[in-house]
Amino acid sequence: MPRLPARPLLVAPPVLHLHAAGTRRPPLIREPVSVLLPLRHEPSVALAAVRAAVAQRNVTRLDVVVLDVGCTEETYRVLSREFRDDPRVRLLDTSCLPTGWSRFSHRSQQLAVGARGRILLFADPGAPLGPYAAAAGADLLRREELDLLVLDAGGRRRTGRYAFAADSEAYWRIGGHRAAARDPHPLALLCAMRKANVPTGLADARRVIPAHLRARADELPPEPREPYSRLRDYGDATLGSLGTTARKLLAAMRAPGVEAGGHEASGSGEENGQLGQPMWAWGASRRQQQR
Numbered sequence: 001m002p003r004l005p006a007r008p009l010l011v012a013p014p015v016l017h018l019h020a021a022g023t024r025r026p027p028l029i030r031e032p033v034s035v036l037l038p039l040r041h042e043p044s045v046a047l048a049a050v051r052a053a054v055a056q057r058n059v060t061r062l063d064v065v066v067l068d069v070g071c072t073e074e075t076y077r078v079l080s081r082e083f084r085d086d087p088r089v090r091l092l093d094t095s096c097l098p099t100g101w102s103r104f105s106h107r108s109q110q111l112a113v114g115a116r117g118r119i120l121l122f123a124d125p126g127a128p129l130g131p132y133a134a135a136a137g138a139d140l141l142r143r144e145e146l147d148l149l150v151l152d153a154g155g156r157r158r159t160g161r162y163a164f165a166a167d168s169e170a171y172w173r174i175g176g177h178r179a180a181a182r183d184p185h186p187l188a189l190l191c192a193m194r195k196a197n198v199p200t201g202l203a204d205a206r207r208v209i210p211a212h213l214r215a216r217a218d219e220l221p222p223e224p225r226e227p228y229s230r231l232r233d234y235g236d237a238t239l240g241s242l243g244t245t246a247r248k249l250l251a252a253m254r255a256p257g258v259e260a261g262g263h264e265a266s267g268s269g270e271e272n273g274q275l276g277q278p279m280w281a282w283g284a285s286r287r288q289q290q291r
Contacts, residue, residue, distance in 0.1 A: 019204070021133075028059075029139060032116060033138055034065055035056065040069045041126075041220070042072065047078060056131060059138070067093075069107055102188075105177040108176075127213065127215075128214075129163070137151055137205075146199045149165040151163040151205035151209060154211070174192060
């Protein structure tokens with residue numbers, strides 16, 4: 001079982017944080033930014049979260065990674081129908097929960113493995129991002145020369161309060177969420193980076209993660225006991241995610257109409273160098289095999 005923190009983590013109200021995100025319109029961010037979302041929600045909540053991620057402004061190279069950690073069939077069909085032709089959105093399958101890992105850390109690690117951006121924005125689907133959240137977080141991260149920025153949207157509930165902007169190189173330098181694998185607290189990565197003497201900060205993010213967009217408590221699904229029991233048990237979270245990604249790449253190369261480089265022969269996604277539609281096809285084939 002995951003080990004709880006030795007003592008509760010107390011965070012000051014957002015108004016008392018040293019930094020503030022969204023006090024002014026952020027500049028144009030030319031670095032690739034990945035918005036990472038673990039989804040196990042109903043269609044209304046899932047659609048709102050992904051639409052908000054895709055609608056980010058002032059980010060020229062946006063990458064949205066969605067991890068299916070227990071979506072219903074209806075949610076999957078709705079997301080596939082709306083975003084299958086968007087090369088910025090990719091839907092990944094989860095691997096089995098390894099022994100000694102908390103669900104939160106395991107999901108975040110898999111999302112980071114699948115990300116392409118130099119800046120990773122870990123978001124909560126229960127709190128859809130405002131249109132300038134990614135740009136404001138990335139700008140503040142670079143302007144203050146931080147490697148991790150916690151965007152605190154406030155509120156009494158822990159769910160949906162925090163989002164994280166992290167430099168990808170610094171994140172993998174400490175091993176990613178492996179450094180906080182056993183800790184289920186949302187701020188576990190912050191504690192791990194502070195122990196590694198990495199520059200971190202907390203910012204008031206109430207302007208860029210509006211409270212009125214958050215999902216109600218009754219719209220959030222309960223945490224499942226065994227969400228990954230149907231999948232193969234990998235002993236290592238990173239290797240498991242890499243193995244899943246490798247199998248998907250091989251499937252894409254062997255699929256009809258796909259060239260050896262992994263792009264569709266029609267070339268709709270070649271301009272951005274991204275694999276958009278094949279990811280949905282892989283997920284669909286997985287679900288058809290389970291039936």
